[in-house]
Amino acid sequence: MKKKEPKIITTEDGSHSVYLPELNESYHSSHGAYRESIHVFLLYGLEAWYARNRGKFPIRIFEVGFGTGLNAWLTLIWAEQNQVPVLYHTIEPFPLPEKIYDALNYTQQDETLTHYNGYFRKLHKMEWDTGKPLTDYFNIKKETVSLQDVQLYPTDIVYFDAFSPKKQPELWEKPLLEKIHASMNPGANFVTYCAAGHLKKNLQSLELTLDEVPGPPGKKEMTRAWKKS
Template identity: 40%
Template sequence: MLKREIKLTEDGSHTIFIPELNEHYHSTHGAIQEAIHVYINAGLHFSDKNPICILEIGFGTGLNAYLTLVEAENNKRSIVYHSLERYPIDEEQLKVLNYPDQIDFENKDLFKKLHQVEWNRTCEISANFRLNKINGDLKKIDFKDKYDLIYFDAFAPDIQPDLWTEGIFKKLYECTNPNAILVTYCSKGIVKRALRSSGFEVKRLAGPPGKHHILRATKIENSKF
């Protein structure tokens, strides 16, 4: 396991830094504001599905899951949330993360519950939110469910190039429902081309502070794929 360090980002929220990779889990300009911009505003708010089934690639600190849980509670939206993570974070580091205080959600204990429930089984976090944390490898896993929304939050292509390929995106395309969307913080040309080659229609959107653009990809129902 690589060493992980808790770092403070510019909006006051935490991220995790891996010195050997020189890589942060979130934007240093603001972990929470980036997650809200990319995954909540461009993803969850863009979809009108209710109930909605979400797949996250990279559970990490649980920030995206927690923000989505907050949305489920505030809007009484029914969400089934599957999150894939190959290397879960150490429990002691999770206790330090300040997301509940920063987000100021009244049910702070739900953040702890996200991390305390068992892996590889569906657990009810609240009446509106069911979670299955999957400990596995994206390249090897065989998805049994169909999804309406994908949060693609893997490490950057420079760090994990094998997760940003046409083959991976085709795999995700095949496990989504018609008109499903995929959102990601990375807007590199190789990512856009891989998404388009796998059958998605890709749109570049304005990024959060510190990032010019993000991507939203849509599964077109009449696609040749």
């Protein structure tokens, strides 16, 4: 049977996401891909860490799930606008084909970001399994590798944006969370859209401190955890 192709869908805030028929799963919340990424990863991840650590840089970010590239692109914009250097490490075992990422409409969501439109495509076009600076303040390494096999570097912020525990349960279990925890610097944070009870218990068992933070549109809560300083 021929494998079904990824499909672009439009979420409630007008931004695109990608639906995978094979998994019956989309890359983002149906309530708004753009709003979800900003809320979970920028506001409660990057901005929260930076509020506690102004003057400490470069900021080292590890992302599980490059996906559409939305989180990376928004972080690049943040780094440029704030003139704060970011070292961004992301993994994606199955990168999207060009015809899909070229059709995504993220750069149309906010007119103030038009100066950075070209960088969204550059993020996708840059060679995989290598790293380089894309701007004066944003250096990225993309790898087509699984979380099980990736070599991790010291990290300040973890963007955990894997598919849901129902679709990829092994990524949310303690052994891989232990691997990530070992790479986190003192004072690092871990953020994800998921608020599953077993995830929170696993993070607490690693002696991470959990916050009560509101979820993005359509979700009551999300998960944010801090490593002791």
